Amino acid sequence: MAVHDAMDVLTGKWKISIIAVLCYHNKRRFSDILKDVNGISNKMLSKELKEMEQNKLIKRTVLDTQPVTVHYELTEYGQKLQSVIKNLSDWGIEHRKEIMGK
């Protein structure tokens, strides 16, 4: 099942949110993402980013500054998830209305 393949890559509370952030600002530094994504810890961010890099969803670029700067961005391939995110976000808005309505 294709859905299952996709989910393998997107498991965890955070990956989808991280991708959503990287959709918006196309380059973003570690500590910025740390602030953007609601309650994530540096450990989790580090872990999730590493997994996503291995899965070729994002690209990591180290700049030779002092101190070090690191950029993360979606790969061309990862950008294909944007429409999924959009869909999900639209549904999330609907969902919030539904819940609040009660």
Next chain:
Amino acid sequence: MAVHDAMDVLTGKWKISIIAVLCYHNKRRFSDILKDVNGISNKMLSKELKEMEQNKLIKRTVLDTQPVTVHYELTEYGQKLQSVIKNLSDWGIEHRKEIMGK
């Protein structure tokens, strides 16, 4: 973030897969879903279905047969997730190609 609201409802390895199954066969029994969804245990299926029922994504119908028969189906509201699933599934197919290509 709307994405986060959506994810609250869809957490766990299985929910997305279960919805995908219910997209395809619009009514489905417990033990059928158990076979459809790859490696899920009855405990997990039971738990996930209950959560999704509480979130109004699916509807549970008990038929008065001997022994009991139970149908699950997507609510009108849950069906709005179909486009998300479709997107995800398309991406999953791409993803599989990408991985295999290496």
Next chain:
DNA sequence: CGGCATCCTTCTGGATACTG
């Protein structure tokens, strides 16, 4: 058939401190 109860193991993820 469609679950629930129990036990047990693994994974998830937070807090804090430390490194180059």
Next chain:
DNA sequence: CAGTATCCAGAAGGATGCCG
């Protein structure tokens, strides 16, 4: 700044058995 390392609690999830 961008992580790593360690410790630890709780949640997720598998196996098995029982029940109406």
